[in-house]
Amino acid sequence: MITREQISTVLEHPVFDTEGNKIGDAKNVFIDDVTGEPEWVSVKTGLFGASESFVPIRQASVVEDHLEVPYPKDTVKDAPNVDVEAGGHLSEDEEHRLYEHYGIDWDAAWQQAAPAGPRETETPGPPADDAMTRSEERMHVGTERREAGRVRLRKYVVTEEQQVTVPVSHEEVRVEREPITDANRAEAMTGEDISEAEHEVVLHEERPVVETRAEPVERVRMTTEERTEQETVTGKVRKERIEAEGTEEDAEGDR
Template sequence: MITREEITMLLDHPVYDGEGHKIGDAKHVFFDDMTGRPEWVSVKTGMFGSNESFIPIHDATLVEDHLEVPYRKDQVKGAPNVDIDAGGHLSASEEHRLYEYYGVNWDNVLSDDGMSGDGGMGTDTTTTDTTAAAGTAGVAGTASVAGTAGYEGTGRRSLRDDDDAMTLSEERMHVGVERRETGRARLRKYVVTEEVQQIVPVRHEEVRVEREPITDANRDAAYAGPEFTEAEHEVTLHEETPVVETEAVAVERVRLTTEEHVDDRTVRGQVRKERIETEGIDLDEDVRRRPGRE
């Protein structure tokens, strides 16, 4: 059983089930108004701690830096939602409903608290100290809450008996990011055939008949043979034709890389804050009485 002295080591620390699964973090501890013993712990569960579940800690154990409870994680997360009154109390009906959900015998709980089975669990409206002993006015009070900071928030009771101040609490939204796959890209190489065209100059030979008159310069060559004879002369013609060859040439290297771009996205959520309201105080008059005010 958890003692009052262990509460400060419990708040804001992890809570695990009997199989070693983390359920959440302990946020508040509720005490019995008559005995002052811890009865319940509230645990933030769900995404970003959006839900608060109640767990009996009568059979819980504080192990090093965390609390172990004999209930499964899914059982705790499925616990019924309960309302806390303005005084930071669980009503008897709400507490009874929670005990029934967890399979805890209501009569055994009353017996362990030193009360008769027919005494009931009424709301204590007289005592203001969570360490009040049995015999304080009223029947056994329902559980009152201790805040995570060790002081009381609005309507909650403080763990310090000599402190009459209220501590205001508020929820802070913590937004994280997760990395997920959005798609895939790949490189695939394949071969295509395309027509190319190029102009290439080519040469060829043609026959041309040249005639020259007999002159003193060529007269001897002209009269060198017989006067009348038969003869023939052959000339070989040539031309150029295009010849096509291909060769594989590396032209570039291609690879896939990724680059990150940062976009701003607005994330909206709901957080709760505690506020103070006063009764029986003239705030305007109080402000006028402050030093430095007329």
């Protein structure tokens, strides 16, 4: 259980669940009006602390430099949304919804604390050693992974003309004449002396024949590579300042 004296060590410090998962940072502590003891703590969750969830603080404990609550991280982040500013109060309906979310018996809790009024936020006062704690907000910048686009491989067919030079041959007729000699006289004297005759020769030629065949030429695949760039993030943080009032230096400055 967290006491009023421990509030200053809780605010703006990390809040973890029992599994060691960080839920967020404690922002405000809400006090029971009847018992005067801390009842709820609001925790900033989400990226850059954009959301705020309420957690019962009765069974929480301070462990080293953080607050540990007996509820899973997802349970805290899914708690009902309650819009209460620092110094404000939880209505009975809001508190009832929170009790129901965390599985706390509403009637038993009220019997322990008597009919309690609304809850309020308390700003911690000076510790017993008369020292004042100065706090300031720090920026904690993280990254989230999201889809930036999609790329796909698509195969389609195009037709293009190609010119290929190929040698072709053909036959031509050439008439050869030779005189009658003793070597060919016998062939020349065969047949009738005077007659009509024909002799036919078949001519041949080559023509190009085009045939296409699909042949693999390359393999194409897509891979991804990660590049890291520097990006500047700007945010506002609050800082506390401590000044002494009523000192002699202040008196001299007023003259």
